[in-house]
Amino acid sequence: MQKTSKELRDIRTKTKLVFEKTRIMICCGTGCTSSKSDKILEELQKINKELGANVIVEKTGCFGFCAKGPIIVIEPDQTFYEMVNIEDSEEIIKAVMNGTKVERLMPEEDDKFIQKWHELNFYKKQKRLALRNCGYINPEDIDEYIAVDGYLALEKVLTGLSPDQVINEVIKSGIRGRGGAGFPTGKKWQFTKSAQNDVKYVCCNADEGDPGAFMDRSILEGDPHSVLEAMAIAGFAIGSNQGYIYVRAEYPIAVQRLNIAIKQATEYGLLGANILSTDFDFNIELRLGAGAFVCGEETALMNSIEGKRGEPRPRPPFPAFKGLFGKPTLLNNVETYANICQIILNGGDWYAKVGTESSKGTKVFALGGNINNVGLVEVPMGTTLREIVFDIGGGIPEGKKFKAAQTGGPSGGCIPTEHLDIPIDYESLTSIGSMMGSGGLIVMDDSKCMVNIAKFFLEFTVDESCGKCPTCRIGTKRMLEILTRITEGKGKIEDIERLEKLSKVMKSASLCGLGQTASNPVMSTLRYFRDEYIDHIENKRCAAGQCKTLTKVLIDPEKCKQCGICQKSCPTNAIKGEVRKGPYEIDQSKCIKCGVCITKCPFKAISK
Amino acid sequence: MSHCEGCNGCSVDEKVVEITKKYINVDGGIIAALHEVQDEYGYIPESVQKYLSKELDVPMSDIYGIITFYSRFSLLPKGKYNIQVCMGTACYVKGSEDVLNKFKDELNVKVGEVTEDGKFSLESIRCIGACGLAPAIVINEEVYGKMSPDKVKEVLSKYN
Numbered sequence: 001m002q003k004t005s006k007e008l009r010d011i012r013t014k015t016k017l018v019f020e021k022t023r024i025m026i027c028c029g030t031g032c033t034s035s036k037s038d039k040i041l042e043e044l045q046k047i048n049k050e051l052g053a054n055v056i057v058e059k060t061g062c063f064g065f066c067a068k069g070p071i072i073v074i075e076p077d078q079t080f081y082e083m084v085n086i087e088d089s090e091e092i093i094k095a096v097m098n099g100t101k102v103e104r105l106m107p108e109e110d111d112k113f114i115q116k117w118h119e120l121n122f123y124k125k126q127k128r129l130a131l132r133n134c135g136y137i138n139p140e141d142i143d144e145y146i147a148v149d150g151y152l153a154l155e156k157v158l159t160g161l162s163p164d165q166v167i168n169e170v171i172k173s174g175i176r177g178r179g180g181a182g183f184p185t186g187k188k189w190q191f192t193k194s195a196q197n198d199v200k201y202v203c204c205n206a207d208e209g210d211p212g213a214f215m216d217r218s219i220l221e222g223d224p225h226s227v228l229e230a231m232a233i234a235g236f237a238i239g240s241n242q243g244y245i246y247v248r249a250e251y252p253i254a255v256q257r258l259n260i261a262i263k264q265a266t267e268y269g270l271l272g273a274n275i276l277s278t279d280f281d282f283n284i285e286l287r288l289g290a291g292a293f294v295c296g297e298e299t300a301l302m303n304s305i306e307g308k309r310g311e312p313r314p315r316p317p318f319p320a321f322k323g324l325f326g327k328p329t330l331l332n333n334v335e336t337y338a339n340i341c342q343i344i345l346n347g348g349d350w351y352a353k354v355g356t357e358s359s360k361g362t363k364v365f366a367l368g369g370n371i372n373n374v375g376l377v378e379v380p381m382g383t384t385l386r387e388i389v390f391d392i393g394g395g396i397p398e399g400k401k402f403k404a405a406q407t408g409g410p411s412g413g414c415i416p417t418e419h420l421d422i423p424i425d426y427e428s429l430t431s432i433g434s435m436m437g438s439g440g441l442i443v444m445d446d447s448k449c450m451v452n453i454a455k456f457f458l459e460f461t462v463d464e465s466c467g468k469c470p471t472c473r474i475g476t477k478r479m480l481e482i483l484t485r486i487t488e489g490k491g492k493i494e495d496i497e498r499l500e501k502l503s504k505v506m507k508s509a510s511l512c513g514l515g516q517t518a519s520n521p522v523m524s525t526l527r528y529f530r531d532e533y534i535d536h537i538e539n540k541r542c543a544a545g546q547c548k549t550l551t552k553v554l555i556d557p558e559k560c561k562q563c564g565i566c567q568k569s570c571p572t573n574a575i576k577g578e579v580r581k582g583p584y585e586i587d588q589s590k591c592i593k594c595g596v597c598i599t600k601c602p603f604k605a606i607s608k
Numbered sequence: 609m610s611h612c613e614g615c616n617g618c619s620v621d622e623k624v625v626e627i628t629k630k631y632i633n634v635d636g637g638i639i640a641a642l643h644e645v646q647d648e649y650g651y652i653p654e655s656v657q658k659y660l661s662k663e664l665d666v667p668m669s670d671i672y673g674i675i676t677f678y679s680r681f682s683l684l685p686k687g688k689y690n691i692q693v694c695m696g697t698a699c700y701v702k703g704s705e706d707v708l709n710k711f712k713d714e715l716n717v718k719v720g721e722v723t724e725d726g727k728f729s730l731e732s733i734r735c736i737g738a739c740g741l742a743p744a745i746v747i748n749e750e751v752y753g754k755m756s757p758d759k760v761k762e763v764l765s766k767y768n
Contacts, residue, residue: 211696214735250733287636290678308674595706
């Protein structure tokens with residue numbers, strides 16, 4: 001049933017009252033679902049019924065603190081339960097009934113139980129704008145989205161603003177593309193509006209291909225309507241009636257929730273014909289990606305929506321003038337769209353107050369790798385890397401030291417310790433040889449070999465290069481061959497120069513962003529960890545012990561107690577010896593350097 | 609069963625006919641159709657490719673081009689249990705390569721291959737988004753987090 005503005009207001013008021021009641025919110029994003037939060041939800045609902053507790057038990061989106069999953073938050077008092085098990089369900093429901101808390105599930109910091117989730121160190125320096133509704137509403141219930149002022153921005157736009165006024169607010173906000181390149185969003189809207197054509201398209205890039213990044217997925221899983229609403233606003237602003245969301249098929253939960261959201265919004269008349277009784281029509285279709293990294297590039301993405309191989313097209317013509325099906329097309333990233341409704345509601349000036357001079361607003365990062373608090377964090381632009389890694393991320397586990405952080409995935413670079421205090425924004429990251437990228441932030445400790453990491457990223461780009469332009473297709477392959485040589489101790493000192501030359505050619509002559517940036521991981525590690533490359537080449541040594549050909553696993557005969565535990569753990573039977581008949585020895589020709597024996601030896605007698 | 613016009617050489621299930629119907633007038637619908645076929649069969653049989661080519665008016669060469677371009681589509685059937693080891697950056701820095709190697713040794717297959725009995729197939733994939741559980745693997749729909757090489761045997765034994 002199509003809703004009128006008044007009916008939407010009524011839903012808003014009614015559902016806001018529900019928010020004042022006790023609600024048990026459990027994260028059912030991909031991370032927590034992987035640790036069976038969906039089963040816990042079922043169990044909680046079952047017990048809720050059995051005990052007649054009559055509390056609201058709902059799924060919600062990502063809280064971001066994935067390291068502590070599955071996570072439950074009790075609203076409205078914001079109690080945070082971490083690492084919840086299915087067996088805890090009854091106790092949780094009973095505690096709610098008795099007005100108490102399950103203290104053993106609550107996080108402790110400085111010997112004190114943390115009462116509200118925002119008080120955790122992990123959240124103190126965060127500012128959740130794009131993620132504002134993740135963890136607060138049920139993403140599968142449009143009424144809850146409406147209650148947090150959802151579809152109010154669309155109403156404001158359709159009933160009181162002109163397309164130019166909408167675009168002006170976006171320009172004033174200073175928001176730049178969150179997909180990585182950082183192009184000013186308002187400008188993009190303006191260009192697409194100025195293109196003359198009867199048919200135009202609004203696209204959303206949800207093909208989050210950077211391995212280790214899951215910002216967009218969490219937004220789609222936790223707050224899908226915010227993206228739909230923003231796309232409709234964009235459609236009004238540029239003069240388009242059709243939107244496409246290109247989303248990875250590898251994100252089944254996001255796809256499912258988007259489908260539900262589109263269906264609900266259409267039922268309410270917030271998508272479709274004559275939205276809110278105006279003459280504006282807007283429809284959204286989903287298109288699934290099929291596992292090609294290059295489809296995150298705008299022109300490749302459009303080819304893929306058209307049912308072709310996802311190969312990029314030369315630019316110009318730019319998509320704003322000739323994009324999808326040859327028509328003017330506006331393409332923005334999920335996180336960019338997730339900010340739009342607030343910009344419209346609160347004004348561009350309000351948004352521009354957050355962030356730095358050139359980079360406004362916040363940025364969501366997927367914090368992963370060798371860090372204590374793995375998860376999703378949203379910080380104002382200008383926050384330093386040190387604050388993210390140590391204050392929010394809780395530092396490096398196992399007492400190891402920070403070595404580097406990688407931003408921008410396979411297109412980005414490594415940031416070493418000396419730049420930990422750099423404020424994060426588009427320009428400063430580029431100036432130190434990395435890039436903002438879409439938001440993957442992988443932390444590496446001092447046991448990681450940087451040549452090996454560069455090789456890992458090149459393996460990725462060789463795999464994902466579409467093959468259309470030779471500089472990328474051949475260039476990445478040659479680079480990988482050289483890096484492989486170096487990690488196997490067969491490198492020559494001239495190889496470093498070769499890498500630098502190749503990089504220059506690839507940067508200047510590749511067709512799309514994938515090829516132009518593919519050498520960044522190599523160049524940035526060469527810039528900051530050149531000694532490691534030279535050590536591999538000249539001394540045939542990998543100090544981190546990660547390059548297997550250059551590494552030997554040895555048993556210290558002095559420390560060996562001849563117990564035989566290592567022999568039993570070895571997957572390739574490479575360890576020779578008998579119990580109590582002299583120290584054990586490793587047959588280097590059979591050893592695969594997996595390191596299992598090192599972890600198993602009770603006497604720490606084995607090392608790389 | 610249904611045949612293409614003027615040809616009795618190949619036939620496809622009703623299911624494929626149904627899938628195809630949905631995409632006959634959809635711009636760029638071929639990829640969506642291939643997705644559904646892949647989900648239905650676990651791969652895209654040649655007979656289905658021919659049928660799609662005819663019905664959706666896309667040349668066979670293009671269909672082959674699309675299937676081989678996108679890693680989600682496969683020309684060959686997968687094992688009963690498809691093991692996917694995440695090689696995203698977060699898992700990689702936590703040692704997923706060692707886990708993958710252990711699977712290779714245990715199953716005696718390379719990445720992309722199926723065991724002789726058709727029971728297991730092994731794939732390396734890019735980020736399943738369970739970075740909090742790194743290194744992670746997926747067997748069919750089941751996610752196993754915080755993997756290590758010495759847990760591989762135990763995980764495999766669940767499928768024996």
